[in-house]
Amino acid sequence: MATVAEFTLAADAFPLGTVFAQLPDVTVQLERVIPDTNGVVPYFWVRGTETNTIVEQFSEHPGVRDIRAVDQVDGEHLMRCAWDEEYDSVLDALIAPEVVLLSATGSAEEWTFELRGESREAIAEFQEYCHEHGVSVVLEEIHALRPLDASQDLTEAQRDALTLAYERGYFNSPRETTLKEIAADLGISQQALGARLQRGNRRLIEQALIESHP
Structure with missing residues (x-):
């Protein structure tokens, strides 16, 4: 049965969370993560700063191959980041076919992820993958999907x-x-x-x- 789970993760334990070290007041919302021949490519919205500052801060991470602004709407910036495949992280787990990313929002305090899995086993596999790669996700809630309500x-x-x-x-x-x-x-x-x-x-x-x- 399809299952929905909510995980939290320390702000600095997620690749995109490096921005909070210099920009503690911004909020980052992951839009989607797509596979690439050289790794994964996350698209994400950033609120609370200027585009040039965002690019500069993210560019300092050794896992970033390329980052650029894609769009800007009402002071919010949509960014595209090419991520090096050598840096295994929760980003790789998020593109697994057994799970669907519903939302991911980060602040200087923590990241919160909401996932839908084909089953509880799929959620457990996601959690196991993260732990095996040193990503300390914490399962906060899990329940079966109830589409009628x-x-x-x-x-x-x-x-x-x-x-x-x-x-x-x-x-x-x-x-x-x-x-x-x-x-x-x-x-x-x-x-x-x-x-x-x-x-x-x-x-x-x-x-x-x-x-x-x-």
Whole structure:
């Protein structure tokens, strides 16, 4: 049975996380990872800095063969990074056919990955691959995919964040509360809350509009 799992990883333990050493306030969202003849190529969004600064910071990592800006939308920068195949990491595991990357968001605190696997065994294989290659991912949540009820496919953390944001009027116009206030109540950072709301909304949209209407 298809399974959804959420993993966390220390900010500096993920290749793209090297940017946080010099730019601690940025947020990185992995868009997709595609295989390449010389390794893997991640596409990712960066928020909170200028493009030239991003390129400079990532270029210092020995695993980066080439990095460039692809697009810019409302102050957010879409980057393409060619990664050296000699640097085994979680990036390689993310292109395995048995798992699908649903979301990956990083901040100076940590990375959070949400994956869908063909089965629990596929999730376990992903976790084992990471550990064998020295990538200390931590399994936070795992549950079977329930396509008939979108709300049930959310993690408990996503459901709590969305519910509290809704009850406090965060989605109203004008907003009746802020990310800072909600994050304080949940005991997490604003960046972590923003990523949690984004992942939850994405799953609701996928289930309600995409997967239920093939």
